[in-house]
Amino acid sequence: MDSETSSELTEGAPLYRQIRNVIASELAHGAWKPGEQLPTEPELSARFKVSEGTIRQALVALVKEGRLTRRSGKGTFVTRPRFDRSFARFFRFRGDTQQVDPDFRLAVIDIKVLTSVNPAVTATLNLGRGARVLAIHRTIMQDEIVVCHYVSYLSHAEFGTLTTEDMENSVLYDVLESKFRIHIVQATETLQARAASAEDAEILQIEPGEPVIAVERVAYTYQDRPAEFRRTIGRSDKFRYEIQLS
Numbered sequence: 119m120d121s122e123t124s125s126e127l128t129e130g131a132p133l134y135r136q137i138r139n140v141i142a143s144e145l146a147h148g149a150w151k152p153g154e155q156l157p158t159e160p161e162l163s164a165r166f167k168v169s170e171g172t173i174r175q176a177l178v179a180l181v182k183e184g185r186l187t188r189r190s191g192k193g194t195f196v197t198r199p200r201f202d203r204s205f206a207r208f209f210r211f212r213g214d215t216q217q218v219d220p221d222f223r224l225a226v227i228d229i230k231v232l233t234s235v236n237p238a239v240t241a242t243l244n245l246g247r248g249a250r251v252l253a254i255h256r257t258i259m260q261d262e263i264v265v266c267h268y269v270s271y272l273s274h275a276e277f278g279t280l281t282t283e284d285m286e287n288s289v290l291y292d293v294l295e296s297k298f299r300i301h302i303v304q305a306t307e308t309l310q311a312r313a314a315s316a317e318d319a320e321i322l323q324i325e326p327g328e329p330v331i332a333v334e335r336v337a338y339t340y341q342d343r344p345a346e347f348r349r350t351i352g353r354s355d356k357f358r359y360e361i362q363l364s
Contacts, residue, residue, distance in 0.1 A: 266352030
């Protein structure tokens with residue numbers, strides 16, 4: 119066990135819990151990226167100078183928290199965030215459950231550099247006053263009908279080289295990972311109903327003032343650093359929330 123690791127293990131808490139805390143801290147700082155494999159239990163046992171049983175307890179605790187995934191016969195891996203659990207997945211057409219292979223497509227409306235933006239955006243992204251913001255405006259369509267539209271706000275200083283070609287029918291977080299080595303590891307979302315603006319109405323092909331569903335997301339990379347602020351607006355008649363409670 120190196121001196122830094124040793125200093126983080128103290129008397130009091132159970133040893134497996136202390137090791138869990140060290141590994142959790144290293145995960146938060148990006149020691150292993152989403153999908154990467156952790157060292158084996160024997161390797162971690164040698165590093166921390168504890169039994170493999172204690173290491174296993176620490177890893178199981180992190181698995182229960184959703185931070186790690188254990189694959190039988192393969193090892194322990196960093197969990198990839200499940201963004202398919204987003205509220206946005208509930209924007210679907212009523213009755214489309216009978217459709218075998220619905221055609222979903224992303225389309226770019228525009229990409230702009232904003233010099234004046236709502237202070238809530240810059241504050242959320244931890245940007246200074248007057249900082250330029252990159253705004254990526256896209257739609258999600260099912261069978262060529264717009265279900266919702268959304269704007270992703272990002273730091274222009276960090277992501278200003280993104281182009282329409284980068285974003286056409288691509289997942290933003292995949293692009294950030296491949297082009298900038300930025301990994302999105304968690305996000306928070308809030309949902310509320312509001313009235314459609316004139317822009318919403320034009321894009322969604324509804325009347326101004328009709329109810330829409332608004333979802334706000336803040337996506338974070340390591341060390342709780344915000345990378346994206348997103349606003350999604352969808353047709354309320356195409357929003358169906360269903361969850362099984364047991």
